[in-house]
Amino acid sequence: MADENITLRLARLNEAPVIAAMSRDLIETGLGWSWDSERVSRAIRSRDTAVLVACDRMRVAAFAIMYFGDEHAHLNLLAVRTSHQRRGIGKRMVNWLIESALTAGIATVTLELRAANAGARRFYQTLGFTDAAQIPGYYRGRETALRMSRTLRRANIELPRWSMPSKG
Ligand SMILES: CC(C)(COP(=O)(O)OP(=O)(O)OC[C@H]1O[C@@H](n2cnc3c(N)ncnc32)[C@H](O)[C@@H]1OP(=O)(O)O)[C@@H](O)C(=O)NCCC(=O)NCCS
Numbered sequence: 001m002a003d004e005n006i007t008l009r010l011a012r013l014n015e016a017p018v019i020a021a022m023s024r025d026l027i028e029t030g031l032g033w034s035w036d037s038e039r040v041s042r043a044i045r046s047r048d049t050a051v052l053v054a055c056d057r058m059r060v061a062a063f064a065i066m067y068f069g070d071e072h073a074h075l076n077l078l079a080v081r082t083s084h085q086r087r088g089i090g091k092r093m094v095n096w097l098i099e100s101a102l103t104a105g106i107a108t109v110t111l112e113l114r115a116a117n118a119g120a121r122r123f124y125q126t127l128g129f130t131d132a133a134q135i136p137g138y139y140r141g142r143e144t145a146l147r148m149s150r151t152l153r154r155a156n157i158e159l160p161r162w163s164m165p166s167k168g
Pocket residue numbers: 001026027076077078079080081084085086087088089090091092112113114117118119120122123124126
């Protein structure tokens with residue numbers, strides 16, 4: 001169900017602390033906190049990165065961070081507050097980013113999620129993402145990531161396929 005009170009817009013610098021706290025509590029739980037306020041601020045300032053927020057009146061209800069390369073975009077983070085989940089907000093945000101990627105001429109969008117996060121995997125599958133690789137130890141050397149991707153058009157430069165680094 002679409003929510004009329006939710007508006008999407010680019011994040012402001014003073015929203016970095018709230019976005020960072022949401023990353024800590026909703027995404028990075030148990031992994032340590034890598035997307036702190038300073039890192040989120042850098043992403044907001046970066047010309048290559050879109051930091052999108054969905055606001056319920058004044059409150060940030062969800063956010064997404066996506067890096068745009070020449071042909072490949074990477075969805076770094078996406079989280080919707082528990083109180084606002086299953087209201088179509090995540091889907092609206094991904095669709096906004098995909099529209100931007102299409103406009104920017106992006107060929108492929110990739111993302112990683114914790115392999116145990118079955119709900120998020122299902123969510124991305126409904127949005128046309130498919131499994132691309134399992135990456136053992138991706139998170140802090142101890143948790144497996146699932147890489148998913150969605151092709152928007154044929155790429156001129158192929159994404160390198162991920163393979164396990166050789167030891168030694
Ligand atoms: C995953 C997440 C972003 C989904 O956002 P959302 O706004 O709740 O999702 P939507 O309401 O747009 O869902 C769209 C569709 O995706 C599917 N879906 C969403 N969440 C799902 C879940 N937990 N289990 C199964 N399917 C799910 C459903 O088909 C849903 O449609 P429906 O509600 O009509 O059945 C949100 O649950 C979240 O922030 N989780 C915590 C952080 C996280 O895991 N982020 C992703 C990894 S970075």
